[in-house]
Amino acid sequence: MVTRRSFMRQLGVAGAAGVYFGETLIAGAAQADVRVKSPKTPSRVWLDANENSAGPPASAIEAMVQNASHTWRYHFDEFGEFARAIAASEQVSPAQVLFGVGSSEVIASAIGAFTSESKPMITASPTYDIIVQLARAMGKAVVEIPLTPPQWSYPVKQLVEEAKKAGRGMIYLCNPNNPTGSITSVEDVRWLVSNLPADTVLFVDEAYLEFADPAKVESAIKYVREDKSVVVTRTFSKIYGMAGVRAGFGCARPDLISAMNPFMDNVIPYLGVRAGMAALQEKSTLVPERRKNNARTRTELCQWLDQNKVRYIPSQANFIMIDVKRDVREFSAAMFREGVAVGRPFPPLNTMLRVTIGSAADMQRFRQAFLKVYSA
Numbered sequence: 001m002v003t004r005r006s007f008m009r010q011l012g013v014a015g016a017a018g019v020y021f022g023e024t025l026i027a028g029a030a031q032a033d034v035r036v037k038s039p040k041t042p043s044r045v046w047l048d049a050n051e052n053s054a055g056p057p058a059s060a061i062e063a064m065v066q067n068a069s070h071t072w073r074y075h076f077d078e079f080g081e082f083a084r085a086i087a088a089s090e091q092v093s094p095a096q097v098l099f100g101v102g103s104s105e106v107i108a109s110a111i112g113a114f115t116s117e118s119k120p121m122i123t124a125s126p127t128y129d130i131i132v133q134l135a136r137a138m139g140k141a142v143v144e145i146p147l148t149p150p151q152w153s154y155p156v157k158q159l160v161e162e163a164k165k166a167g168r169g170m171i172y173l174c175n176p177n178n179p180t181g182s183i184t185s186v187e188d189v190r191w192l193v194s195n196l197p198a199d200t201v202l203f204v205d206e207a208y209l210e211f212a213d214p215a216k217v218e219s220a221i222k223y224v225r226e227d228k229s230v231v232v233t234r235t236f237s238k239i240y241g242m243a244g245v246r247a248g249f250g251c252a253r254p255d256l257i258s259a260m261n262p263f264m265d266n267v268i269p270y271l272g273v274r275a276g277m278a279a280l281q282e283k284s285t286l287v288p289e290r291r292k293n294n295a296r297t298r299t300e301l302c303q304w305l306d307q308n309k310v311r312y313i314p315s316q317a318n319f320i321m322i323d324v325k326r327d328v329r330e331f332s333a334a335m336f337r338e339g340v341a342v343g344r345p346f347p348p349l350n351t352m353l354r355v356t357i358g359s360a361a362d363m364q365r366f367r368q369a370f371l372k373v374y375s376a
């Protein structure tokens with residue numbers, strides 16, 4: 001039998017002093033202080049993946065701890081409760097809700113359902129590149145229209161023209177957009193919905209919506225309530241700080257949900273369900289508070305960039321694109337050597353660096369490293 005003591009001996013460490021594989025502390029079930037090798041070590045600042053280091057709300061952690069021992073089941077019987085909680089939170093009916101292993105699963109199912117070799121996914125560039133790559137890998141046609149300064153908003157008229165040309169397909173709009181952090185205005189989204197050609201679905205990815213100023217951008221879920229051909233996704237990964245629990249959802253008309261359903265797995269992580277339901281209970285206070293904190297840290301960073309005459313794209317999200325005026329791959333590698341991980345390149349913006357807004361302390365580390373690399 002492998003006891004905690006023999007386990008530690010196997011690792012070559014005697015006694016209860018703890019085991020060091022790396023730097024991340026894991027409090028194991030047996031209360032052993034086991035440090036396991038983790039790619040995300042606390043000595044490095046991780047500003048690369050638009051995560052939220054505020055982490056899960058305490059109630060969500062409590063819900064996960066309470067339910068950890070129940071993970072032997074799929075819990076199909078409790079998924080309806082999750083759909084009802086999401087529906088109540090978004091003022092739609094449970095039949096208009098589809099939840100997934102992160103919002104990624106819902107996005108992938110929409111690509112599966114609404115695009116093909118002859119039904120393109122029509123979008124702007126650069127946007128959430130993983131989705132574009134996925135569509136291509138699935139053999140789907142993709143049409144990309146460049147985003148342009150100074151607004152970097154989705155060119156809604158061109159999107160509609162392309163959809164008319166194709167005669168069908170799916171328009172993918174990310175609002176706020178990843179990687180630019182820019183928004184597509186309330187008026188433009190309204191125009192897009194009113195001018196959607198027949199047989200075209202508008203897919204709005206709102207992974208970062210909760211970070212945006214509600215006076216500047218609004219959710220397209222209102223069009224789901226109006227029974228338009230619109231699918232909207234949200235996630236527990238970003239504002240709720242739970243990227244690792246893998247829970248997200250989509251809202252759409254029931255016929256669109258039926259079309260996506262065959263492309264979905266029929267189960268999501270149970271701890272994601274429990275954590276998500278706990279987090280939703282706190283939505284009315286947690287979301288505005290986190291939005292405010294993110295906006296404050298982002299504004300401080302922008303002021304510092306202004307003082308240092310560094311250009312950036314104004315952002316409504318928990319990340320920002322900064323012009324480093326040289327090949328971003330070299331710049332990122334140098335930042336990594338300075339202990340700060342930053343975003344991947346987003347061609348064709350080859351001199352732009354995407355940086356996640358972390359804690360105030362994280363951003364202090366970022367500024368130190370940035371100055372050193374920028375002035376080298």
Ligand SMILES: Cc1ncc(COP(=O)(O)O)c(C=O)c1O
Nearest residue numbers: 102103104128178207235237248
């Ligand atoms: C725009 C956008 N949509 C969707 C996702 C996927 O998020 P998740 O699957 O964790 O919900 C991400 C992740 O970074 C993203 O940036």
